[in-house]
Amino acid sequence: MKNKNLKILQILPLTLLALVGCSDPGSSSEQGRYEPYYDKTQFRLKYEDEFEGDSLDLTKWEYMIGDGSQYGNPGWGNNEQQYYTDQNTTFEDGIMNIHIKREDMGGKRFTSTRIRSNEKMYTTYGRMEALISLPAEQGLWPAFWMLPEADTPYGVWASSGEIDIMEARGRIPDMTSGALHYGQAGVSTYRSSSNSLAEGDTIENWHWYCLEWYPDRFVWYVDDDQFMEIEKGPRSWWSEADFDSDTAPFDVDFHLLINCAVGGNFDGGVEPTDDFTEAIMKVDCVRIYEYIGEIEG
Numbered sequence: 001m002k003n004k005n006l007k008i009l010q011i012l013p014l015t016l017l018a019l020v021g022c023s024d025p026g027s028s029s030e031q032g033r034y035e036p037y038y039d040k041t042q043f044r045l046k047y048e049d050e051f052e053g054d055s056l057d058l059t060k061w062e063y064m065i066g067d068g069s070q071y072g073n074p075g076w077g078n079n080e081q082q083y084y085t086d087q088n089t090t091f092e093d094g095i096m097n098i099h100i101k102r103e104d105m106g107g108k109r110f111t112s113t114r115i116r117s118n119e120k121m122y123t124t125y126g127r128m129e130a131l132i133s134l135p136a137e138q139g140l141w142p143a144f145w146m147l148p149e150a151d152t153p154y155g156v157w158a159s160s161g162e163i164d165i166m167e168a169r170g171r172i173p174d175m176t177s178g179a180l181h182y183g184q185a186g187v188s189t190y191r192s193s194s195n196s197l198a199e200g201d202t203i204e205n206w207h208w209y210c211l212e213w214y215p216d217r218f219v220w221y222v223d224d225d226q227f228m229e230i231e232k233g234p235r236s237w238w239s240e241a242d243f244d245s246d247t248a249p250f251d252v253d254f255h256l257l258i259n260c261a262v263g264g265n266f267d268g269g270v271e272p273t274d275d276f277t278e279a280i281m282k283v284d285c286v287r288i289y290e291y292i293g294e295i296e297g
């Protein structure tokens with residue numbers, strides 16, 4: 001285990017003391033929770049969701065329902081095997097649980113959840129954070145990521161860009177990854193890198209998945225550990241919709257998505273084992289910080 005986990009154990013008794021005498025018993029998820037580092041001269045909190053209610057906060061999110069064809073994108077463009085509903089989430093102790101089930105619906109054999117914050121929580125540049133526990137189950141593809149708002153001037157995916165803060169393959173429980181997608185309409189051009197957790201650690205444990213999006217670079221973290229950086233430069237990223245720009249398509253508003261797919265191209269079509277019935281992706285907290293640093297003219 002990493003040093004910071006030792007630090008958490010030392011802090012825990014103080015956390016419990018702080019809860020004594022408080023009318024709010026606090027959420028059990030907060031035990032051992034620490035706050036990830038960020039530079040307060042660069043970022044300021046803009047939105048957050050602690051999932052304290054008993055349902056999804058529809059002032060911040062919307063459910064995306066179906067197999068993608070409802071959005072003109074069958075299989076969500078990735079040959080995914082799940083049908084998304086608004087019935088696969090539960091909310092308890094400040095945690096959103098996304099239930100991935102073997103369940104026939106809409107011609108698919110699995111159900112799950114996909115939510116997005118479009119037109120509700122979005123930013124150009126900033127720091128994104130989520131505290132998540134992922135299911136270590138073969139065939140599951142959980143993700144915390146970003147797509148542009150509908151008014152992007154850069155056309156359609158992938159000319160309009162995609163920012164993957166965290167993706168994982170459930171059969172590889174010690175690894176997650178991040179990526180940028182950009183370039184041409186309908187073509188997957190991307191840069192990505194993976195992060196391996198410390199020996200003995202797993203994606204089932206709570207981890208902060210963080211991205212810092214600056215005007216001139218992207219930096220990915222798991223907890224406080226940076227694992228990838230992509231700096232602006234000639235064709236570091238690009239959009240055919242504005243080929244001469246060295247910032248397009250990543251200089252306009254993007255919103256968040258959280259989902260767990262089943263099967264799909266990300267893990268070569270691997271599906272859950274025959275005895276799979278249900279797994280849970282847990283989300284404790286999501287935050288968007290706005291960027292308050294300098295932007296070069």
Ligand SMILES: [Ca+2]
Pocket residue numbers: 027029049050051052093094095283284285
């Ligand atoms: Ca929470």
